[in-house]
Amino acid sequence: MSTSQAPALTAESAPPVAIVCIGMAGSGKTTFMQRLVSHLYTHPDPTNDTPSVSQTPSATPYILNLDPAVHHVPFTPNIDIRDSVNYKEVMKQFNLGPNGGILTSLNLFSTKIDQVIALLEKRTKPAPPAPVPEPSTVDFMTGKGKAAQPAAAQQVKHILIDTPGQIEVFVWSASGEILLSSLASTFPTVIAYIIDTPRTTSTSTFMSNMLYACSILYKTKLPMILVFNKTDAQDASFAKEWMTDFEAFQDALRNEEEGGGFGGEGSAIGGGSGYMGSLLNSMSLVLDEFYKHLSVVGVSAMTGEGMGEFFKGVEEKRQEFERDYKPELERRKQDREKDKAANRQKELDRLMKDMKVGAVSKSRNAPKKPEPETVSEAEDTDEEDMQLGEEASDDEVQDVDSGIESRYKQALRNSRGDEGGPSGEDFSFARYMQKANLG
C-alpha cells in the first residue's frame, strides 16, 4: 500500500457523523432528506457539487425516520419508528390527539434507544479490509453451503435522521432529549435546522425563526447548521446579510415600518407598531452572538443547489463537535456520575440519620432534660444525644431495625402503586408496553 493512502485510511476509520434534520412542518425536511440521500449516492466527495462519472458512492448513508405520523417517505429508512410503534393505535389506545400520539410514540421508541444505538454502532463499523476472494462452496444440489464472499460493504459515513414537524414535541420532550443525547454520546452529531426561505423574508418571521433556532441550539447543546431551503423559489442572500450586517437588518426593518408591512405575509399583527420595531432591533443585537456559532447555507432540496456547501458545513461542525462539544459532553457525563455517587452518599447519610432518630425516639421515655440555655450547653446536649444513640441497647437496635424495615415495606408498596403509586398514565403506558410486547 502506498504511503499516500495512509491519511485516507485515517479518514475511513473516523466515526460517521449524525445529521438530525429539524424544521417546522412544510419547511422541506423530508424533501431535503431525499436530496441528502441522492447526493451521497451520486457524489463520492459530497462537499463537491460535481457528481461522480462512475456513479459509485464512496459511502452509503444510514437512514432513521423518527416521524411516526408520516404517510410516505420518498426514501427507504434503515430504521423506521413506524415499524416499532403504530401511531394510530397509540392514539386510539391512549385516547390522544395527534401531538400526544407523536409524543407517546417517541416515548415508546426511546425505551429501545440502547438497541437502536447498538445496531447503529454495528452497522457503521468501518468496513473490514477487502476479503481475499473465496471460492464458492455451495452444494448446488441442495443449495446449502457457503457462497463466495461478496465485496466488502461500503462504510457508512453519514447517519441521516428525519424528525417530526412538531418541533416542540421532539426537542422539548424527555424522549427527544434521550434520543439526541444517546446519539451524541456515540457519534459526532450535528443539527440541520431547515428553514422555509420564501416564508422568512419579513423581518418578524425571520426573527421568529432565529429565536426558535436559538432555543433549539441551547436546548440540545449541539452544533447547528441553518439550512435556508427552497432557494430555487427565493434566494437566501438577504438572510445571510441580515445575520452578518446589523445595519442591513435595521434598514429592512425601517423599510417595513414605513411600508406598514410588519407581521409577515398578509398578516395584520403588529403592523407599524413602534414597540415591534424596537423589540426586533434589540433582538437582532442579542442574537449577534448566537449567529457566530452557526454555519449558514442556502440550498434547494428540489434542485440540489448548495448541497456541496451544506456538506462543507457538516464537516466544519463535525470538527467543532470533536473539539468543543465532546469534552463538554464528557464533563457532563462525569458530573452525572459524580452526582450519582453523591446522591448515594446522601441516601446513606439519611439512612444513618434515620437510625439515629429511631434510637433517639426510643430514648424519649427517659427523663426529660432541661432546655439548654447557652450554645455550649446545647453542644454538650448534642454530644450526649449522640452517645445515647451509640450506646443504644440491643432492644433499641432491634426497634430501629424494625423501623427501617417498615419504611422499606412502605416504599416498596408505593413503588408497586398500592398507595400513591404511579399515575394512571404510567399504568396505561406499562399496559401498552406489555400488550405491544415492547417491555
Ligand SMILES: Nc1nc2c(ncn2[C@@H]2O[C@H](COP(=O)(O)OP(=O)(O)OP(=O)(O)O)[C@@H](O)[C@H]2O)c(=O)[nH]1
Ligand atoms: N420550491 C421548492 N419547494 C420545496 C423544496 N423543498 C420542499 N419543497 C416543497 O415544500 C413542501 C413541503 O415539503 P416536505 O418535504 O413535505 O416538508 P416537511 O418539512 O417534511 O413537512 P412535514 O412532513 O409536514 O414536517 C412540499 O410541497 C415540497 O415539494 C425546495 O427546495 N423548493
